[in-house]
Amino acid sequence: MVEPASGSAPLTYRDAGVDIDRVTDELRQVAKMARRTHTDPRVLTGIGSFGALFRADFGGMAEPVLVSSTDGVGTKLLVAQRMERYDTVGACLVNHCVDDILVMGAEPLFFLDYVAAGHFGEGKLAALVSGFARACEAEGLALIGGESAEMPGLYRPDDFDLAGFIVGVVDRPQVLGLERVRAGDVLIGLHSSGLHTNGYSLAQKILFERAGLDVHDTLPGMDISVGDALLAEHRCYRRPLLPLLKDEDLHALAHITGGGFTDNVPRVLPKHLSAVIDRDAWDVPPLFTALQRLGPVARAEMDRTFNMGLGMLCLVAPGAVERVLAVLREGGERPLVVGRVEPGDGSVRYAGSSDA
Amino acid sequence: MVEPASGSAPLTYRDAGVDIDRVTDELRQVAKMARRTHTDPRVLTGIGSFGALFRADFGGMAEPVLVSSTDGVGTKLLVAQRMERYDTVGACLVNHCVDDILVMGAEPLFFLDYVAAGHFGEGKLAALVSGFARACEAEGLALIGGESAEMPGLYRPDDFDLAGFIVGVVDRPQVLGLERVRAGDVLIGLHSSGLHTNGYSLAQKILFERAGLDVHDTLPGMDISVGDALLAEHRCYRRPLLPLLKDEDLHALAHITGGGFTDNVPRVLPKHLSAVIDRDAWDVPPLFTALQRLGPVARAEMDRTFNMGLGMLCLVAPGAVERVLAVLREGGERPLVVGRVEPGDGSVRYAGSSDA
Numbered sequence: 001m002v003e004p005a006s007g008s009a010p011l012t013y014r015d016a017g018v019d020i021d022r023v024t025d026e027l028r029q030v031a032k033m034a035r036r037t038h039t040d041p042r043v044l045t046g047i048g049s050f051g052a053l054f055r056a057d058f059g060g061m062a063e064p065v066l067v068s069s070t071d072g073v074g075t076k077l078l079v080a081q082r083m084e085r086y087d088t089v090g091a092c093l094v095n096h097c098v099d100d101i102l103v104m105g106a107e108p109l110f111f112l113d114y115v116a117a118g119h120f121g122e123g124k125l126a127a128l129v130s131g132f133a134r135a136c137e138a139e140g141l142a143l144i145g146g147e148s149a150e151m152p153g154l155y156r157p158d159d160f161d162l163a164g165f166i167v168g169v170v171d172r173p174q175v176l177g178l179e180r181v182r183a184g185d186v187l188i189g190l191h192s193s194g195l196h197t198n199g200y201s202l203a204q205k206i207l208f209e210r211a212g213l214d215v216h217d218t219l220p221g222m223d224i225s226v227g228d229a230l231l232a233e234h235r236c237y238r239r240p241l242l243p244l245l246k247d248e249d250l251h252a253l254a255h256i257t258g259g260g261f262t263d264n265v266p267r268v269l270p271k272h273l274s275a276v277i278d279r280d281a282w283d284v285p286p287l288f289t290a291l292q293r294l295g296p297v298a299r300a301e302m303d304r305t306f307n308m309g310l311g312m313l314c315l316v317a318p319g320a321v322e323r324v325l326a327v328l329r330e331g332g333e334r335p336l337v338v339g340r341v342e343p344g345d346g347s348v349r350y351a352g353s354s355d356a
Numbered sequence: 357m358v359e360p361a362s363g364s365a366p367l368t369y370r371d372a373g374v375d376i377d378r379v380t381d382e383l384r385q386v387a388k389m390a391r392r393t394h395t396d397p398r399v400l401t402g403i404g405s406f407g408a409l410f411r412a413d414f415g416g417m418a419e420p421v422l423v424s425s426t427d428g429v430g431t432k433l434l435v436a437q438r439m440e441r442y443d444t445v446g447a448c449l450v451n452h453c454v455d456d457i458l459v460m461g462a463e464p465l466f467f468l469d470y471v472a473a474g475h476f477g478e479g480k481l482a483a484l485v486s487g488f489a490r491a492c493e494a495e496g497l498a499l500i501g502g503e504s505a506e507m508p509g510l511y512r513p514d515d516f517d518l519a520g521f522i523v524g525v526v527d528r529p530q531v532l533g534l535e536r537v538r539a540g541d542v543l544i545g546l547h548s549s550g551l552h553t554n555g556y557s558l559a560q561k562i563l564f565e566r567a568g569l570d571v572h573d574t575l576p577g578m579d580i581s582v583g584d585a586l587l588a589e590h591r592c593y594r595r596p597l598l599p600l601l602k603d604e605d606l607h608a609l610a611h612i613t614g615g616g617f618t619d620n621v622p623r624v625l626p627k628h629l630s631a632v633i634d635r636d637a638w639d640v641p642p643l644f645t646a647l648q649r650l651g652p653v654a655r656a657e658m659d660r661t662f663n664m665g666l667g668m669l670c671l672v673a674p675g676a677v678e679r680v681l682a683v684l685r686e687g688g689e690r691p692l693v694v695g696r697v698e699p700g701d702g703s704v705r706y707a708g709s710s711d712a
Contacts, residue, residue, distance in 0.1 A: 044421065050425065050456045050457070050459045050623065051423040051425040051456055051459070051462065051524070052423065052424050052425065053421050053422070053460070054421065054422045054424070055419065055420075055421050055422075055528075056412055056421060056422050057419075058412060063411065064411075064412040065400060065409050065411050066410045066411075066523070067408065067409055068407060068408050068410070068466065068468060068500060068501055068521075068523065069406065069407040069468070070468040070470050070501055070502060070503045070519075070521055071470075071503050072470060072472060072503055072505045074505055074507060074510075075507050075508075077510055078509055078510055100406045100407055101407040103407075104407045104409070110424065112521060113426070114426050114427075114428060114470065114521075116428060116517055116519075145424055147426045147427050147428055147519070149428045149430055151557070152431075153431055153434055153557065153560070154430075154431050154433055154434055154517065155515075155517075159510065159511075161472055161510065161511075161517055163426075163503070165426055165470075175409070201507070201508060255406055267406065
């Protein structure tokens with residue numbers, strides 16, 4: 001039990017590293033950005049205060065089901081930190097979450113963000129939240145709430161983390177997934193914009209440690225810097241897939257996130273079926289081939305870590321493939337047939353060239 | 357552009373510090389704990405995979421409104437780390453979130469957790485999630501989803517952070533809040549169990565830095581260690597308040613979190629009313645008086661940082677005070693009348709002894 005020296009200056013919360021006034025000010029900017037996303041009349045603003053309100057009005061649905069998901073950005077945040085660019089990772093997280101519920105057939109309703117940091121420097125919190133707000137606006141969901149925590153001691157001053165939480169809705173008869181998947185279904189791949197939000201620990205080990213590259217260096221075959229390539233925003237597949245969500249011939253969608261094809265495709269496979277992916281069916285983008293060569297990393301390990309250039313796989317009834325491809329092309333995609341479903345054991349098998 | 361030395365051992369994701377197999381195993385334990393909370397038949401398990409499904413069936417409600425909130429535990433996590441006790445902070449977070457939507461009049465439906473760490477040591481992830489699961493079970497909501505991210509490089513090995521997301525529902529005519537609050541309303545305080553989840557940066561600065569205490573020391577007037585006192589779980593006020601949620605005479609609830617009375621009570625005050633809190637109306641618990649003395653911290657700063665022993669304030673119609681007190685006592689509370697609402701400017705004023 002030690003009493004403080006008599007005459008110690010009185011302590012305030014600000015002395016402990018938490019400046020409520022400064023944060024309150026930045027939170028006001030954040031609130032303004034969030035309000036721009038409140039275009040859905042079901043968002044009830046102006047009433048209440050401790051929680052965010054959204055009218056559960058799902059007119060026209062026989063049996064509405066809420067679909068929720070949570071995610072983080074992972075160590076992609078370290079790239080944002082190296083690049084001192086904070087306005088994109090929030091969009092990655094929104095898009096990741098939208099894609100995660102899209103594969104259940106759900107349309108997004110609202111999103112909440114969690115932002116934690118050792119210190120919110122000038123404009124850092126606002127920049128981070130601007131990424132969330134921009135993507136929510138683009139995809140038509142409401143950024144309805146959030147928490148910003150400045151935690152000196154828990155995070156080093158420049159460190160930060162983000163988490164996102166999404167709620168969407170789907171009519172139960174339209175839930176996509178393994179119940180619909182049949183032998184003979186065709187796998188259609190949609191291009192990714194880069195690593196999306198997965199495999200960043202390995203990618204950074206390869207590029208910055210093994211290869212000794214800097215974020216400002218360029219990779220052969222690419223005309224942008226390593227940093228720009230790594231920070232490319234996680235794509236949202238909602239717009240191109242929207243016209244197909246109620247299509248009976250779209251059986252399932254697999255969002256290729258952590259674990260690559262190897263771990264994500266089985267999430268939509270019944271135990272008695274396997275997916276065969278033809279590795280020769282698409283050109284693996286230069287960022288992935290560079291990672292594979294510079295590691296070096298075995299192709300099998302690549303396929304269970306990275307998306308290899310395809311961020312979303314559609315499992316489609318064989319008779320509908322041409323029609324689905326046409327709809328996707330109309331939506332601006334360059335879709336590719338990359339495999340099919342066969343009798344098996346719930347796993348993914350690979351065909352074509354094995355180790356590059 | 358540096359090529360790796362010829363003959364470098366091939367890299368795997370595990371080499372980058374992420375061991376999917378080990379984490380998968382701990383995630384299986386986590387899934388088992390979560391399943392125990394899936395007692396609500398609206399939780400649809402076994403279908404889908406990328407998102408969690410909950411039937412939007414709110415039978416009997418005229419106009420169901422979803423109430424959502426997100427929060428973290430703040431630097432209370434540093435105390436858990438010092439004490440190496442990981443199974444309580446998850447419960448703090450669930451209870452915090454339940455209390456946050458309770459003040460809107462909402463009953464909780466489901467919860468999702470985000471857990472990030474530099475490294476999940478033996479059983480740490482499972483211990484953290486056990487706190488979430490235990491509190492969800494106790495309060496009857498479903499732990500429906502979550503994300504566990506191991507991020508070497510972003511977090512130091514022993515560091516971790518938690519975020520929680522809650523969704524509840526309230527029938528719109530029963531939304532509590534400032535629209536109902538009138539001059540003359542009486543403030544009834546409900547005891548907190550300790551600091552709950554706020555003011556931990558200041559508390560630790562005082563206790564560990566200024567006073568040089570260790571988590572295992574005891575404070576005068578307390579028969580438990582500093583660590584145990586600081587780790588006391590955030591109380592959930594759902595059970596005692598449940599019988600009052602549809603009571604017209606309960607006008608509003610203020611959850612006393614970050615910002616103390618000074619910042620939280622105004623969240624339920626119309627601009628033309630103020631709340632007067634009588635500081636002599638309750639005994640401030642020894643943990644708070646010790647913090648105030650050891651800082652030293654001015655009482656005004658205490659009141660805008662800590663809950664001072666009252667974690668929830670109920671704003672009640674004057675004619676209903678005795679009845680409400682009786683209901684709360686029946687629910688096991690020791691409720692206290694601590695102030696009233698008066699014409700004013702939307703702020704909190706304090707009466708009674710000013711600086712102890």
